[in-house]
Amino acid sequence: QQQVKQSPQSLIVQKGGISIINCAYENTAFDYFPWYQQFPGKGPALLIAIRPDVSEKKEGRFTISFNKSAKQFSLHIMDSQPGDSATYFCAAPRRGKLIFGQGTELSVKP
Amino acid sequence: DTGVSQDPRHKITKRGQNVTFRCDPISEHNRLYWYRQTLGQGPEFLTYFQNEAQLEKSRLLSDRFSAERPKGSFSTLEIQRTEQGDSAMYLCASSLERTGELFFGEGSRLTVL
Numbered sequence: 001q002q003q004v005k006q007s008p009q010s011l012i013v014q015k016g017g018i019s020i021i022n023c024a025y026e027n028t029a030f031d032y033f034p035w036y037q038q039f040p041g042k043g044p045a046l047l048i049a050i051r052p053d054v055s056e057k058k059e060g061r062f063t064i065s066f067n068k069s070a071k072q073f074s075l076h077i078m079d080s081q082p083g084d085s086a087t088y089f090c091a092a093p094r095r096g097k098l099i100f101g102q103g104t105e106l107s108v109k110p
Numbered sequence: 111d112t113g114v115s116q117d118p119r120h121k122i123t124k125r126g127q128n129v130t131f132r133c134d135p136i137s138e139h140n141r142l143y144w145y146r147q148t149l150g151q152g153p154e155f156l157t158y159f160q161n162e163a164q165l166e167k168s169r170l171l172s173d174r175f176s177a178e179r180p181k182g183s184f185s186t187l188e189i190q191r192t193e194q195g196d197s198a199m200y201l202c203a204s205s206l207e208r209t210g211e212l213f214f215g216e217g218s219r220l221t222v223l
Contacts, residue, residue: 006152
């Protein structure tokens, strides 16, 4: 049932750098694209989300960029901090539920 | 604490035993979801409810799995005749239908020996 493909699988970034995670989707009927953040031992939590009527959404250091023609959306974390070290999941809605990508494990080195 | 709560947080059982997990959603949320997550993977959809009605069940879910949400409040997920392949984190989430944002609990980790 995987309909969102996420890359890379893991990412190591230096403190202060930019982290970029990409997600490709298949179903053009999707109308909501969230990113979830998960720390070890915790459930995922919504980080930021976008609807396809805009190409970019920014909340603090986190930005979603949406490319409808390429059927891709990406998460950019500016000025990455060690506290951002977590696993990030993109997701897309399908018939009332969310389908999640396989996740990107981000490690921000001090 | 008004978040989603799950119980137990950890369960170790022997193969062939039955286990039951409970989820208490955020009180005003009408939708409740169960997901399964294994190490290094994203949450995998199992089933979801709107109020007390079970609207969808994943085709990946064998008939050993059953979920209920009596009276549209808490939910239980039962796994009968557990197998080692059932070892995973079982996540519950709830949402308001109109927002689409899922609020997850901290999960119930199952280990089948």
